[in-house]
Amino acid sequence: MSTLVEYRPYYLRSFRLARKFLRINWLFVVVTCAVAGIGYAALYSAAGGRGEPYAIPQFIRFAAALIMMIMIAMIDIRIIAKCAWPLYAIGLLLLLAVWKFGHVGLGARRWLDIGGLHVQPSELMKLFLILALAHWFQRASYEQVGNPVFLIAPVLAILGPAALILKEPNLGTAVITMAIGGAVLLAAGVRWWKFAIVMLLVAVAAPFAYHHLHGYQKQRILTFLHPGRDPLGAGYNIIQSKIALGSGGMWGQGFLHGTQNQLNFLPEKQTDFVFTIIAEEFGFAGSMVLMSLLFSMVAMAFYTALRCRHQFGRLAAIGIGTNLFLYCFVNLAMVMGLIPVGGVPLPLVSYGGSALTAVMLGLGVLMSVHVHRDVEFASGDD
Amino acid sequence: MRRRNRLGPIVSRRGLLLGTAQGAAFGALGLQLYRMQVLDHRPYGALATENSISERLIAPERGIITDRLGTVLAGNRRYWRALFIAVQARDPVKVVERFAHIIPLSEGECSRIDRDLKDKPRFVPILLKDDLDWSATARIEVHAPDLPGVFIDAGSVRFYPLAKRSAHVIGYVDRPTQREVAHDRVLALPGARVGRSGVERAHNEALQGVPGIVQTEVNVHGSVVRELDRSHSKHGATVQATLDAQLQIMAANSLGENVGAAVMLGAKGDVLLMASAPGFDPALFDNGVPAEIWSEWLDDPRRPLTNRATGGLYAPGSAFKPNVALAALDCGAITVETHFLCPGYLKLGDHVFYCWQHSGHGNVNVISALEQSCDVFFYYAALATGIDRIARMGRKLGLIGPLDIGMPNTEPGFLPTRAWSRKRRLIWTKGDTVIQGIGQGYTQVTPLGLATMTIRIATGRAVQPHLTRAVGQTLYRDFDETSWPDLGLDDRHLAAVRQGMIEAVNTPLGTAYASRLNVPGLHMAGKTGTAQVHGLTTGEEKANYNDALLPLAFRPNAFFIAFAPTDVPRYAAAIVVEHGNEGAACAAPIARDLITAALSREAEMPSAPAGTIA
Structure with missing residues (x-):
């Protein structure tokens, strides 16, 4: 390894754009496009075999986001690291802005209009949090990580945005945000027993917290436990979603021929329940292709983390990979009726611009980590 | 220095661990999917190849709207x-x-x-x-x-059986917007409609009903194989309005091609008719208004979509005088005996304010001033009372202020006060107060406000107009004559104002003598109003109007307010005809015909004639 470094000391050379371009993980780009392509087919089918109103706008958004992703991949990871805390501060400000002036959509303030663009700051915040935490642990030693005082700042950095997101109210995203933060801390080497204590505390506090949940949140949990309780209300989606999955079988009913999909049993299926379209029309085989592609994206994130030579990149890649994983896992588990319905889209597949942009930003940073996996952080570089 | 970070191996190890855990989670999901899609395919097997159980919502039928006698005003075809x-x-x-x-x-x-x-x-x-x-x-x-x-x-x-004759008050329905559908899935059903104005909007929720569920087996072609279970949809409730369809038709017909509004209230505040002309065909909204008709409505200077009865703001002219009279009497600025000499004008500084009758009315008191609509008397009365007291009395009489009629788009109206003029940095002169005395200047009221004032003067109680009689089987609110608090005005003052209004209709000198009631034993009281239109009197709305119909533009607006019978008032009406020239000639006959019809229909009313207050 050391001979390689001496042979090609990247930290001394200027990194030209062309070189960076070649160092992009193109397999990752191809997989990303493939997932988006499956999403395009699903949205085309959701509209009853038409490009409008979902597939074509989503395709245009994806194309723009792809260019953005590749551009971010070329930005030196050290510059991104420098921006980590300022970005975190911006994310917090945005969350505060939502809290103050956000759009109230479906009873929750989650959206912000910036120059006509719908922005969901909680999605951006997850990425900024990962970067900030990665930056914090960038030069930490094993002893420092063992010191509880050293951990106060990162824990507060996780809890602050999580509390604001909880206030929106958006329980699902708040829990996911904390899980991502926890994963980065875990990867950074925080001792196991600390996690054990937190887990224990959560288990004890959960029954009390349940009392403070919003009515709709309790409803979701109850509906999840007994979907038949309210077959037309909240349980409707789960039941219809399960029927769609089940009726898919091994090979599916064929493109544009899923009865559950085409006869509109599932409302708003183009967003959170988009997986049911794939599962019904392409069957288990098609679902597995999509899931494998998604998992290979997560796996490539971890591969990038292992290949990366600097702490910042490793932690950022692990955080972004975990974020992607949680998106997929929560969405798929929800569609299969394994966890309560929670309004988490399937990344790159669901219709909607805000989540897509946030995911592609994260992937851009991930690719930048990959491109700059060998750079050296100068000692004063933080 | 830190190239050999001691954390390195730990991060790699933990990264691998996390990655493996996530891979395992994906695997578990895959297994679950395999169980659901392949192993459990058999239970769903029938539905994949032949039948599927579907639960569909059945749209409830929208409730109908009737008048007080049960005549349908909005139904479903x-x-x-x-x-x-x-x-x-x-x-x-x-x-x-x-x-x-x-x-x-x-x-x-x-x-x-x-x-x-x-x-x-x-x-x-x-x-x-x-x-x-x-x-x-x-x-x-x-x-x-x-x-x-x-x-x-x-x-x-x-x-809508009455079509454009009840379009404003009953309102119309329209397809739900995407936003509304996102909030309420029931609205996604084909045929779901949302009330957009009038009663349709005010009682939208009650009219909407509750959807039912039908559980059916559906084959791959989407056609129903058999019905498994059904919970019936609950139709929307029938909303009974206080309106009287016959009177409503009559009012709309008598307004005819005029631009204007008519409102009639019962003694309990029930709105018996509320017409606004010109109207529009509310049924067109159901399937989307054709573009050319829509732009025609928007371009029409007469603004057919506006409900003039609740949303039209007018300077009421002399119809405002009863309010000034009560304000002046109430604060002691004048008494019933106070006489002023009307020489045909009032000189105030350099400015001369004329009476409509330039030859003058001679010595008049409050009763004869109302009877003959003497302007000079009310110039004096307004000066002695002050603008704030006039506004306060207007609020008390319901002329302005929020009228909780249970209908959207109700304008509160406006009466100027000193505080307002200070805020607007206007220099309030005596002259401003003078013209307020005859209902000109800044004064802006709606026909509904005028009708409310009239019924309050007639009954002496703080009657609130309302439009809903019953929703479903329950009476919306049981209004009776004692459910409204007393206005707290001196009976003698009220009697004097009522007397003035009685004489205005029933004595040969009265301004509306030609429109007296032709029903034996029953008399009507009223007050005419003729408000000059100075370009923008009723707001920018008229700006268009003037340009389009110049010959009409300078004609004054005609008003008439009336209550009847004079001994036990049961009805109060307010009529506005824009650019109708003279209240006496144009608006008063309409009021007379409507009140005559209302009196003659009393036998058909469901309950005893409305409240009796002396």
């Missing part, structure tokens, strides 16, 4: 349409040809059907012919064996 599922026919094109033999199809319809046949999935029903009548439906049913895949779908559309 059934209609039928022919749909076609191509996959059920061996030769779809042939079926469509045969269909066209039975029911003639236009060129456009044929090409649309051809397009749908080509583009749409073959199990999705496509529309063959919309809005079939009963006989066409029967013909299709008879030929059903020749038309495989064709079926009749029944729907309903909103219809």
Whole structure:
């Protein structure tokens, strides 16, 4: 390894754009496009075999986001690291802005209009949090990580945005945000027993917290436990979603021929329940292709983390990979009726611009980590 | 230095661990999916190949709106349409040809059907012919064996028997917006409508009803194999308005081609009629207003979509005088005996304010001033009372202020006060107060406000107008004469103002003598109003109007307020005719006819005639 470094000391050379371009993980780009392509087919089918109103706008958004992703991949990871805390501060400000002036959509303030663009700051915040935490642990030693005082700042950095997101109210995203933060801390080497204590505390506090949940949140949990309780209300989606999955079988009913999909049993299926379209029309085989592609994206994130030579990149890649994983896992588990319905889209597949942009930003940073996996952080570089 | 970070191996180890855990989670999901899709496929097997159990919402029928006697003001009309599922026919094109033999199809319809046949999935029903009548439906049913895949779908559309004559007060329904659908899934059902104005909007929730569920087995073509379970939808409640359809029709007819409004209240505040002219056809909204009609409405200087009865703001002219009289009497600025000399004008500084009768009315007191509508008397009265007290009395009489009628788009009206003029940095002169005395200047009231003032003067109680009699089986609120608090005004003052209004109609010198009631033993009291229009008197709304109809533009607006019978008032009306010239000549006969009709219809009313207050 050391001979390689001496042979090609990247930290001394200027990194030209062309070189960076070649160092992009193109397999990752191809997989990303493939997932988006499956999403395009699903949205085309959701509209009853038409490009409008979902597939074509989503395709245009994806194309723009792809260019953005590749551009971010070329930005030196050290510059991104420098921006980590300022970005975190911006994310917090945005969350505060939502809290103050956000759009109230479906009873929750989650959206912000910036120059006509719908922005969901909680999605951006997850990425900024990962970067900030990665930056914090960038030069930490094993002893420092063992010191509880050293951990106060990162824990507060996780809890602050999580509390604001909880206030929106958006329980699902708040829990996911904390899980991502926890994963980065875990990867950074925080001792196991600390996690054990937190887990224990959560288990004890959960029954009390349940009392403070919003009515709709309790409803979701109850509906999840007994979907038949309210077959037309909240349980409707789960039941219809399960029927769609089940009726898919091994090979599916064929493109544009899923009865559950085409006869509109599932409302708003183009967003959170988009997986049911794939599962019904392409069957288990098609679902597995999509899931494998998604998992290979997560796996490539971890591969990038292992290949990366600097702490910042490793932690950022692990955080972004975990974020992607949680998106997929929560969405798929929800569609299969394994966890309560929670309004988490399937990344790159669901219709909607805000989540897509946030995911592609994260992937851009991930690719930048990959491109700059060998750079050296100068000692004063933080 | 830190190239050999001691954390390095730990991060790698933990990263691997996390990655493996996540891989395992994906694996678990995959297994679960395998169980659901492949192993449990058999339970769903039937539904994948033949049948599927579906739960569908059945749209509830929207509740109807009736008048106080049960006459339908907004109902639902059934209609039928022919749909076609191509996959059920061996030769779809042939079926469509045969269909066209039975029911003639236009060129456009044929090409649309051809397009749908080509583009749409073959199990999705496509529309063959919309809005079939009963006989066409029967013909299709008879030929059903020749038309495989064709079926009749029944729907309903909103219809309004009084059409444009009740359009403003009853309102209209429209398709829900995407936003509304996102909030309430029931609105996604075909045929779901949302009330957009008038009663339709005020009681939208009650009218909407509760959807039912039907659990059916559906085959791959989407047609129902059998019904498993059904919970019936609950139709929307019937909303009974306080309106009287006959009076409403009459009012709209008597306004005719004029631009204006008419409101009549019962003694309990029940709105018996509320007409605004010109009207519009509310049924057009149900399926979307055609673009050319929509732009025609928007471009029309007469603003047909505006409900003038609640949303039209007017300087009321002399119809405002009863309010000034009560304010002046109440604060002691004048008494019933106070006389002023009317020489035909009032000189204030350099400015001369004329009476409408330049020859003057001589010595007048409050009663004769109301009778003959003497302006000079009210110039004095307004000066002695002050603008703030006039505004306070206006609020007390319901002339302005929030009138909780249970209807959207109700303008509160406006009376100027000193505080307001200070805030606006206007220099308030005595002259401003003077013209307020005859209901000109900044004063802006709605016809509903005028009617409310009239019924309050007639009954002496703080009657609130209301439009809803019952929702479903329950009376909305049981109003009776004692449910309204006393206004707290001196009976002698009220009697004097009522006397003035009685004499205005029933003495030869009265301004509305020509419109006295022709019913034996019953008399009407009233007050005319003729408000000059100075370009923008009623706001920018008129700016367009003036440009378009210049000859009319300078004619004054005509007002008439009335209550009857004079001994036990049961009805109060306010009529506005824009640019109708003179209240006495134009608005008063309308009020007389409406009140005559109301009195003659009392025998048909469901309960005893409305409240009796002396």
